[in-house]
Structures are given as structure tokens and as C-alpha cells.
Amino acid sequence: MDHFIVVLTENRNLGIIASAYFAEDNEGSPSLVLKEKVNTHSPEQHKKFTFTTEQLTVLAILDQITDRYLFNEFSKDTSIKQFYEKLDDQKLEDTIRPHIEAQMMACLNVLAQNPSIKIYLKDKKYSNIYKSDRLEIYPQKVDPIFYFKLDEKGINYTLKIKTETEDVSLTYKKPIVISHSPCILLIREKLYRFENTDSKKFVPFFEKSSVQIQARSVATYMKTFVAASVKNHAVNAEGFNIVTEDIKPVAKLVIAYNLQQEPILTLEFVYGTKSHLANSKSNVVVDVKEANEKYTLIKHKRDDDWEQLIIKKLLDLGLLSLEGHAYYPKGYGQPYEFYPIINWYNLNRTTLNELDVSLSDKSLDKEYYFGESSCVLNTSKDGDWYDLQMIIKIGIYDIPFLKFRKYIIAGKKEYELPDGKIFVIPEEWYSKYGDILTYAEVFGNKLRLKPIFHHLTGKKNNTNAEVLIQQNSSTVPATLKASLRPYQQQGFSWMNYLNNNGYGGILADDMGLGKTLQTITLLLNIYKPSEHNPDNTHPISEGIEGFNTSNIAASLIVMPTSLIHNWLNEFKKFAPSLKVYVYSGQKRLRSKEIGNIIRHYHVVLSSYGVIRNDIEYIKHYNFEYFILDESQYIKNPTSKIYQAVSQVECNKKLVLTGTPIENSLTDLWAQMNFVNEGLLGSLPFFKKQFVHTIEKLNNEGQKEKLQQLIAPYILRRTKEKVAKELPPVSEQVLLCDMTPEQQKVYEVEKSGIRNQLLKTFASEGIEKSTFLALQGLTKLRQIANHPKLVDEEYTGSSGKYNLILDHLNSIINEGHKVLIFSSFVKDLELIETQITKDKISYSKLTGSTTNRQKVVEDFEHDDNCKVFLISLKAGGVGLNLISADYVFLLNPWWNPAAESQAINRAHRIGQTKNVFVYRFISVGSIEEKIMRLQEHKSELANTFINSNNPFKNMGESEIKELFS
Incomplete structure (x- = not known):
């Protein structure tokens, strides 16, 4: 019968190590026959032997000191043979041997609790072992005990092993060091384990009973070796004292x-x-005290x-x-x-x-001031300005704030005090007063600030758009052909207040709350036109007297091209007395003389593209108001559109948007800087003070400060908050299982993308990988909808499409109308093919649609037209589709605002039916991960009034996880 045993033997490369064997015990024979070494990595290969739990634990430990394991863990060589040929003593001693010895101790700890597993010492010269070579493991871990004797000759000390029954001497017993640290000693067939001691302390006593330290070295020895021994081990002292005390640290x-x-x-x-x-x-701490050559070691x-x-x-x-x-x-x-x-x-x-x-601070090369400092700011109104009185106290010094002005503006940290010490300007002064000093103007020894920048003073200020509305209610013009809802009346009052005080503003109401109507009301109030003006669509021609007789310059409204007809219709409907000129189309006048036409009108409608291309003509006219609709178009301050609109001359500015922040706080800066230039400082200043501290560091103080800065100049209302009369929206996620053939295509593509990403991360870094990940993400999203979007030859079906068509048929049969949104035009084309076969009447709107207004009207006014296929990009804004009460979102995207805009096409003022929103998500696809990450994307926008770059602020591990 084979027996499972552990054998200690000398390895020529590694020193003493433990191995597991099967051994045969022949009765009457003094030796054991080692039949086979146990495969520690795959013990299940030994099918004839049933291992106990304890034996398997031992094998798992010993597997970590096999040649294979050590080669994989500690070598970059091509073979185990090469590994050992190159292995030097230093690496063995510093790296490999400590690992081995830790496993050796772990193995003996198991064996000490399981004496049925026998352990032997094998002489490397022999192939078998003798039964008399069996070792005993002392069951408890032991500690050394030091005996120190101090007298006039010096220190004499010895060391023994302290067991439960006796103190065991090492001298002349020929101990063998099995492991150095932690130390394992073999003394006369018995193994002793020491947890916190290395073998170096024992070796001197293998051949002699004591060590003598000369008198001249006593002081040093007491403070080092003796103190360390008292700290870590049991000590028997003679000639000096060891006391235990409590010391207050x-x-x-x-x-x-x-x-x-x-x-x-x-x-x-x-x-x-x-x-x-x-x-x-x-x-444990040990202090050594010496008085009159008497030593006391204080232990605590x-x-x-x-x-x-x-x-x-x-x-x-x-x-x-x-x-x-x-x-x-x-x-x-x-x-x-x-x-x-x-x-x-x-x-x-x-x-x-x-x-x-x-x-x-001894490591510093200058003497810095450590102590109290304060800066108190007081303001007082002086005409159109605010006088700033700022008093700085640093210790005993009162210093005029003006002396710090250049330091804070330049970002210098160190200010030298009269006594030569260096005062480090507090970081909060830069964030709290940096803006003030940037915009304040110096008058003699005073600082003065314009009213628009008063919030920069940091004074507690509860002024925001809502407060201004309460304090400045305005009367709605009688010529308005509409009744404003209460919140629309408040929005008009807020805009009118800004107009009267020369400020710009951002109207950031939810889609569908009537930003257009509120703006038209403002313009009616400014121009106060007569009800009897000619029809506003009548063109100006030579010899006809102008429409605008108010002596106020025309106002310019710029928007995406697709919205021009919508704005024109709104003016006809709500303010027919305002005369509107459409500056668009191929036949528009491209000349500096365009001002001679514009001046006859109250309002000019144009598009971003036209203004960008014709800015050399438009910039010569000074408009009363310059209004941007869907102002996220200017979110990039380096774009040509931003540069163009910045050149338009005007008295006041206003922007309208449902999504003031799409990707970053920089979007907000661009729009706020447009309407109130300089309010948020320069772009580099804003990025340093707000973008970095808020987006990267989540600094709550900077969040609060930015909110305070923009509060009077931005008005944001949600439908849930102000349009409570709207019927509810019911949103539901419909999970779709991919068909087997679709799943196969998806997994193959995902595996290829992941492998390519790993290679690119390793060779070209995260920037190149981000571009590759975006491509891969798009492809996986398409396959999750239907593999035919990426492979024309695909003949299988799609689980999502089957579910979409099932729901679509049921809803149409019940007489409802449906908006179907997708990020991919080809996605819509597949749906279009099927509903055409089913003879379902539909409208379709994509970026290539030229008769936009007609397809909208066909859907809204034709009861037989039940389906509106809309690309998310083309149909996200400017559509009023309240005849629909169902919305299908075929694929999620990172920016929740894009989906909200889509839903708002149906859920807006005028809707009387409950709106049902279905999100179709393919199970086990990238879409599920997008849904989870969507939850984190809207926090920034919600705080400061949504993202099209999914990998913004994502690290390598997060991108890899996305494709896992």
C-alpha cells in the first residue's frame, strides 16, 4: 500500500525544500521505497489514490515551490534550464528563497496539526529514506529567550529555545537550518518553528554556549541589539533593569x-x-536610559x-x-x-x-509662515459700480489687498512678509478672489467692480432667476395672440428684466415648454408694433415704406435650418404684427447692403450655416437682440460658428436650449460667455477653476460658486416641475433575446474587437484605443439591432426586430400613432421595408429629407399615417408631434438628453393623451452596459442648469470592461 509523505531534501539550486511522495513501506525493512513524486499541480491524475482534504491543502502549498511555478513567477527566460543557469545567489537570497520559506512554514503549520501526515529528512545522496529519518514537529510555535549579563567586563549573553516545559540549549546539538526567515530549525529529529525570528540570531550558539561583548561596545549594543531583543522577545536580564511603563505619545x-x-x-x-x-x-517600544553606567530599558x-x-x-x-x-x-x-x-x-x-x-518643516529650504491669516471683503454701491474694501491680516501684519493683486492674477504662491518669512497665499483666495481681481478695475487705491460681476465677491447671495421673476413681474403685450401659462409668464418677466438691465440670458427650459412663445412675447414687448401693420410675409420692395417704425433696430434669431419654418409659423400664429424677414436660401442677398433691407423689419430669421458663411455682410448691422435657438450649436468655442456669431454686433443677447451641457462644463462657458462676455472669466481660467475642480475633483465648493455665478442669468424648468397638466409619460424597457444566429455574429465581432483593443492598448496607448473602441462600439450597437446593418449578406433574423414589429402591429391595430427613433438611418430603412410590405402608411425624416415641414404635417394631419420614422440626429429638435402617443427608442446612446429630446417630440404642451415610451434593449449586449452608464451621465447637466463622447473621462480598465 502506498503512503502519502512529505520529504525535506537539499535542492542543488534552491536549498532545502519540501516535496510530496508516494512511498512503499515493506514490513521488516528499515527503509521506505520512494515510488513516485506527487503531481502537486494536478493531483487528480493519481486516480488510484484518494487524497484527504489536509493532503490536498499541503499539495496546494507545495505546488508554489515547484520548478514550474518558480519559473513562471520569477523568470523571463525561455526554459527552466536557462532559468537555473542564470540564477545568481543574490536573486535567490533576496527574492526566491523568501517565497520558498514562506510556503515551507505554511506546510509545516498544516503538518503540525495533522501528525498523520508523516515528514522525513532525506539525504540527497540516497534514493530511498530510512524510517528512522522521520521527523517530529513540535506542535506549538516557539520563541527564543535571551539571557543577558552585564558587568564591568561587558555583556555576556546566550540564547535558548523556550518551550512550554523547558528552555532548550542549541549548543553542540548540530542544529540544521531548514528555513532562515521565518526560521525553522531541526534539532535532533525535532522541527521547531519561530514566527518572528530569523536564523542569524541562533547560528552563533550552534558551536558555543555564549557570546561576549566588550565593555567599550556596551552603550551601542544596549541601544541596538539588547533593546531589539527586549522589544521582540523574552529576556532574562542581569546587571540592568527592564521596566514596563505607559508613555503618553x-x-x-x-x-x-x-x-x-x-x-x-x-x-x-x-x-x-x-x-x-x-x-x-x-x-512595542523600548527606550534605553543610562545614568552613572546603570542601564534601564523602558518597555511600553x-x-x-x-x-x-x-x-x-x-x-x-x-x-x-x-x-x-x-x-x-x-x-x-x-x-x-x-x-x-x-x-x-x-x-x-x-x-x-x-x-x-x-x-x-526642516526639509524646506525657506522659512515659511505657519499661522493664522484672514481676508475680509466689504462692498458698497457707488453709482453703477461696487467699491471693494478688502483687508488682509497675516499674524501681526495688516496688508492692503492691492499688494496681492498681481500675485493672485499671475498665480504666484509666495508673498514675502516684512520679517522675511514666506506667506503662502491660501488656495481659496485664488478661487474666491481671482475672478474679482480679473474683472475689477483699479481707481487710485480702490478696486471697483461692474454690477454684472457682483456675484464674484463671494457674498452670500440668493439672487437667481426665480427670485428675479418674483421681484419683476411684467405685463404681457396685448398684441400677443396667445395665453401664456404661468411659468411662461414668469419666463417672459425674467427675460424682460434682463433686457431692461442690459444682461444676456440662457433660457434652458425642457423641450416642449414653449421657449419660442416666451421669446416672441419678449420681442413684442420691445417693439410694440401696431396691429394694423401689413401682413408680415409681404416682402420689402423699392418704394414701399418699411414695416419697422419703432426706431429700434431689428433683432436676429439664428437656428438650425430645419427650424426656420417652425419659427416663421409661430410668429404668424402668435405675433402677426411683428414683421419677419427670412435671411436664408440660395437667392439671399449677399452684400454689405443687406442692412438696408433688415432695418425695415422687426425680426430676421437665419441659420447657423448662413451666418457662418455670410458674417462679412451681417456684421455691419447693429441688431437690437441677437438670439440663438438650440444654442448648443456654439458649445465649441474654437469652432467657426462660435467665431462667426461672436462678430455679430448687437445690444443684447439671448440663447435658447434644452441641453445647455452636452459633454462638458465648457459647453456652458461657451454659451454664457456669448450672452454675458467675461462673466465666467477666460476659457483657460474657467477650465482651471471650474472644469478641472468640478469634473475631475468633484469639488463641492466650486460647484456652489459656479451655480451662484450663473443663477441670475439662466432659467431652467422641467416639465415635471411646471407643466403638471401634461398627461404622464410611462417608460418601459423591453428586453429582447438575440436570435441564435444574431448572437453568434455578435460574439465573434465582440471577440475580435476586444483582441484588437488589447493589442492597441499595449502598442499605441489609450488615445488610439479610444478611436478604435468607438468604432467597435458602433458596430456592436448595430449588430444588437440587426446584423444586416453591418452585413448585407446576413439572412438570419433579429430578436429585437421581431419584438419591435410585434408591438408595432398591435399598437397600430388599436389606432395609435408611433414615433420610431434610431441612431442609424439604415435601421429605419429595415423597418420601412417591412411596414411597406404590410401596407402601413408612414412618414420619414432623416438628415437627407428636404421637405421637412411637409412630412411633419402629413403625419400630424393624416389619420391614416400611423408611423413616423425619425433619425435621432435629424428629429431631436424643433418638432411638434403631439398626434403620437407612443415612442419607440430602438437603441440607447450615452447622452440621455438625446432620448429626452426624442420623447419631448410627443410629450409637450398640447398633448392630451398619455405617452408610452418603449426602449428596446438586446439582452447580453453592449446596450445593457450603455443603459447602466447612462445613469451617471446626466448628473452634471442636472447640477448646472447631457454626452456624445462615451469614452470621455473613461480609463483603460473601464473601456476594456465595456467589451468584456
Whole structure:
């Protein structure tokens, strides 16, 4: 019968290691026959042997010291043979042997609890082992005990092993070191395990009973070896005292430098004369005191509860734990600087003093000021300006704020005080007063600020659009051919207030709440035209007197081309007395003389493309109002459209949008800077102060400040908040199983994209990989709808299409109308093919549709037209489709705003039916992950009033996970 045994033997490459064998025990024979080495990696191959749980545990441990494991873990060579040929003593000692010895200790720990598993020592010269070579494992881990005797000759000490019953001497017993650290010793067929001791302490006593330290080395030896022994082990002392005391510790923060030579804070806990880095492992402290050649070693335990409390307090005060004992103020990325450290300390100095936490700055090459500072800002109205009185106190010094102006504007951190110390300007001063100093003007020794920038003073200000509405209600013009809803009346009042005070604004109401009507009301109030003016569609021609007799210049409204007819119809319907000129089309006048025509009208309608191309003509006329509809078109401040509209001369500006933020806060800056230039500072300033701190660092203080800055000039109402009379929207996600053939196509494509991504990440980095991921994402989205979108030859079906057509037929049979939105035109074409076969009447709107208004009217007014196929990009804005009460969204996208706009085509003012929204999602596809990530995309927009780049702010691991 074969027996499972563990054998210790000398390996020529690695030293002593343990292996598992099957051995045959022949009765009457003094030896065991080693029949076979156990396969530790795949023990199931030994089908004739049934392993116990304990044996399998041993095999799992020993598998980590096999040649195969060590080669895979520690070598880049091509073979195990080459690995051992190149293995040098230093790598073996520093890296590989410590790993082996940790596993050896783990193995003996299991065997000590399971004596039925026998362990033997094998001489490497013999193939078999003798039964007498069996080893016993002492069941408990043991510790050394030191015997120190101090007298005039010096220190004499010895070391023994302390067991439960005796102190065992090592001398002349020929111990064998099985493992160095942790130490395992074999003494006369018995294995002893030492958890916190290495073999170097034992070796001197293998051949002699004691060690003598000369008198001249006593002082050093007591402070090092003896103190360390008292700290970690049992000590029997003669000639000096060992006492245990409680010592009150103190905490110390030290400005130090990391491996990149960046300043950080290290936390130390000081017990008496000993300092310990935070989170260091030693829990016992030993102080050595000497008086008149008499030594006392004071031993005390570290107060772990107190240390952890200090660490928690520091984290609560805004420190970020880097690793172990290293800390740095939160909210700052690398490279680290010491300015935030000083700012943090000065800000929390009082609390740190209460905690008895000190700061050491000996590593700094300048003498910096650590102490209290304050800046108090007072403002007073002086005509059209605000006078700013700012008083700075730094310790004993009162310093005029003007002296700091150039430092803060330039971003300089250090200001030299009269006593030569360096004052680090607090970071909050830059965010709190940087804007003020950028826009304030100097008059003698005073700073003055224009009213539009008053919010930059940081004074508690509850002024926002809603407050302005309450304080400035306006009368609706009698010539308006509509009744405004209460919130529309309030929106008009807000715009009128901005108009009267020379400010620009952003009307950011939800789609469908009537931004167009509110704007028309404002223009009626400005021009106050007579009811008896000629029809507003009548063109100006030579000899005909102008329509605009108000002595107020015309106003320009710019929009996407597709919305011009909608605006024109709204003016005809609600304000026929306002005369409108459409500056669009191929036959438009392209001349600087266009002003001679414009001046006869109240309102000019044009498109972004026309203004971009004709800016050299348009910029010569000074408009009263310049209004942008769907103003997210100018969200990129470097675009030609933004540059063009910035050249238009006008007295006031207004923009309309349902999505003021699509990708980034930069979108908001572009639109707000257009209507109120300079309110949010320059673009570099805005990116530094707000985009970085809010989008990257999630700084709540900067969020609040930005909200306060823009609050009076932006009005945002949601349908849920103000249009409570609208019927409810019911939204439902319909999960679709892909057909087997569709699933196969999807998985093959996903695998190929993932493999290509991994290669690109490794060779070309994240930027190139992001482009590749976007391509792959689009392809997987298309397959999740129908593989035919990417493969014309595909003949199978689509689970999603089957479900779409089932629901579509049922809804049409019940007499309802349906809007079907997709990101892909080809997606709509597949649906179109099927409903044409089924003889279902439909309308269709894509980017190539030229008769946009007609297809809209056909759908709205023809009861037989039940389906409207719409591409998400072409139909996201400017459509009023309230005859529909069902909305199909065929594929999700990252920007939730795009879907909201689609839903708002049907769920808007005038809708009387309940609206049902179905989102079709293919199970197990990229669409499910998009749905989960959508939840995180709208937070930014919701905070400051949605994204078309799904990989913005995503790291490598997140992109890989997307395609997992």
C-alpha cells in the first residue's frame, strides 16, 4: 500500500525544500521505497489514490515551490534550464528563497496539526529514506529567550529555545537550518518553528554556549541589539533593569519627499525618544536610559486605538492617505507640491493644536509662515459700480489687498512678509478672489467692480432667476395672440428684466415648454408694433415704406435650418404684427447692403450655416437682440460658428436650449460667455477653476460658486416641475433575446474587437484605443439591432426586430400613432421595408429629407399615417408631434438628453393623451452596459442648469470592461 509523505531534501539550486511522495513501506525493512513524486499541480491524475482534504491543502502549498511555478513567477527566460543557469545567489537570497520559506512554514503549520501526515529528512545522496529519518514537529510555535549579563567586563549573553516545559540549549546539538526567515530549525529529529525570528540570531550558539561583548561596545549594543531583543522577545536580564511603563505619545507630521522628490506629509508617533511611522508593524517600544553606567530599558506598548483615532481625525480634516505613513491634502493630483500642505496646515492649525499634532518643516529650504491669516471683503454701491474694501491680516501684519493683486492674477504662491518669512497665499483666495481681481478695475487705491460681476465677491447671495421673476413681474403685450401659462409668464418677466438691465440670458427650459412663445412675447414687448401693420410675409420692395417704425433696430434669431419654418409659423400664429424677414436660401442677398433691407423689419430669421458663411455682410448691422435657438450649436468655442456669431454686433443677447451641457462644463462657458462676455472669466481660467475642480475633483465648493455665478442669468424648468397638466409619460424597457444566429455574429465581432483593443492598448496607448473602441462600439450597437446593418449578406433574423414589429402591429391595430427613433438611418430603412410590405402608411425624416415641414404635417394631419420614422440626429429638435402617443427608442446612446429630446417630440404642451415610451434593449449586449452608464451621465447637466463622447473621462480598465 502506498503512503502519502512529505520529504525535506537539499535542492542543488534552491536549498532545502519540501516535496510530496508516494512511498512503499515493506514490513521488516528499515527503509521506505520512494515510488513516485506527487503531481502537486494536478493531483487528480493519481486516480488510484484518494487524497484527504489536509493532503490536498499541503499539495496546494507545495505546488508554489515547484520548478514550474518558480519559473513562471520569477523568470523571463525561455526554459527552466536557462532559468537555473542564470540564477545568481543574490536573486535567490533576496527574492526566491523568501517565497520558498514562506510556503515551507505554511506546510509545516498544516503538518503540525495533522501528525498523520508523516515528514522525513532525506539525504540527497540516497534514493530511498530510512524510517528512522522521520521527523517530529513540535506542535506549538516557539520563541527564543535571551539571557543577558552585564558587568564591568561587558555583556555576556546566550540564547535558548523556550518551550512550554523547558528552555532548550542549541549548543553542540548540530542544529540544521531548514528555513532562515521565518526560521525553522531541526534539532535532533525535532522541527521547531519561530514566527518572528530569523536564523542569524541562533547560528552563533550552534558551536558555543555564549557570546561576549566588550565593555567599550556596551552603550551601542544596549541601544541596538539588547533593546531589539527586549522589544521582540523574552529576556532574562542581569546587571540592568527592564521596566514596563505607559508613555503618553504625541503625533508629528513631517514634510518629507517621496521617490519622485515630491513633497508629502509623513505621520510619526513619538513615544519618549522613539519615533514610529504610522502603520508600521512594531507594537512595542523600548527606550534605553543610562545614568552613572546603570542601564534601564523602558518597555511600553504603542497605543493602537489612539493612533488610529489620530489617523481618522487627519483624514476627516482633508488629508488623503497615499500609502502606509504618507499623506497629502485631498483634491490635488500629482505632481505634489508643498503649497497645498502649508495651506492645509494653516487652515486646520487650531484643530491640530488641540490634537497635539505638530508639524516639522526642516526639509524646506525657506522659512515659511505657519499661522493664522484672514481676508475680509466689504462692498458698497457707488453709482453703477461696487467699491471693494478688502483687508488682509497675516499674524501681526495688516496688508492692503492691492499688494496681492498681481500675485493672485499671475498665480504666484509666495508673498514675502516684512520679517522675511514666506506667506503662502491660501488656495481659496485664488478661487474666491481671482475672478474679482480679473474683472475689477483699479481707481487710485480702490478696486471697483461692474454690477454684472457682483456675484464674484463671494457674498452670500440668493439672487437667481426665480427670485428675479418674483421681484419683476411684467405685463404681457396685448398684441400677443396667445395665453401664456404661468411659468411662461414668469419666463417672459425674467427675460424682460434682463433686457431692461442690459444682461444676456440662457433660457434652458425642457423641450416642449414653449421657449419660442416666451421669446416672441419678449420681442413684442420691445417693439410694440401696431396691429394694423401689413401682413408680415409681404416682402420689402423699392418704394414701399418699411414695416419697422419703432426706431429700434431689428433683432436676429439664428437656428438650425430645419427650424426656420417652425419659427416663421409661430410668429404668424402668435405675433402677426411683428414683421419677419427670412435671411436664408440660395437667392439671399449677399452684400454689405443687406442692412438696408433688415432695418425695415422687426425680426430676421437665419441659420447657423448662413451666418457662418455670410458674417462679412451681417456684421455691419447693429441688431437690437441677437438670439440663438438650440444654442448648443456654439458649445465649441474654437469652432467657426462660435467665431462667426461672436462678430455679430448687437445690444443684447439671448440663447435658447434644452441641453445647455452636452459633454462638458465648457459647453456652458461657451454659451454664457456669448450672452454675458467675461462673466465666467477666460476659457483657460474657467477650465482651471471650474472644469478641472468640478469634473475631475468633484469639488463641492466650486460647484456652489459656479451655480451662484450663473443663477441670475439662466432659467431652467422641467416639465415635471411646471407643466403638471401634461398627461404622464410611462417608460418601459423591453428586453429582447438575440436570435441564435444574431448572437453568434455578435460574439465573434465582440471577440475580435476586444483582441484588437488589447493589442492597441499595449502598442499605441489609450488615445488610439479610444478611436478604435468607438468604432467597435458602433458596430456592436448595430449588430444588437440587426446584423444586416453591418452585413448585407446576413439572412438570419433579429430578436429585437421581431419584438419591435410585434408591438408595432398591435399598437397600430388599436389606432395609435408611433414615433420610431434610431441612431442609424439604415435601421429605419429595415423597418420601412417591412411596414411597406404590410401596407402601413408612414412618414420619414432623416438628415437627407428636404421637405421637412411637409412630412411633419402629413403625419400630424393624416389619420391614416400611423408611423413616423425619425433619425435621432435629424428629429431631436424643433418638432411638434403631439398626434403620437407612443415612442419607440430602438437603441440607447450615452447622452440621455438625446432620448429626452426624442420623447419631448410627443410629450409637450398640447398633448392630451398619455405617452408610452418603449426602449428596446438586446439582452447580453453592449446596450445593457450603455443603459447602466447612462445613469451617471446626466448628473452634471442636472447640477448646472447631457454626452456624445462615451469614452470621455473613461480609463483603460473601464473601456476594456465595456467589451468584456
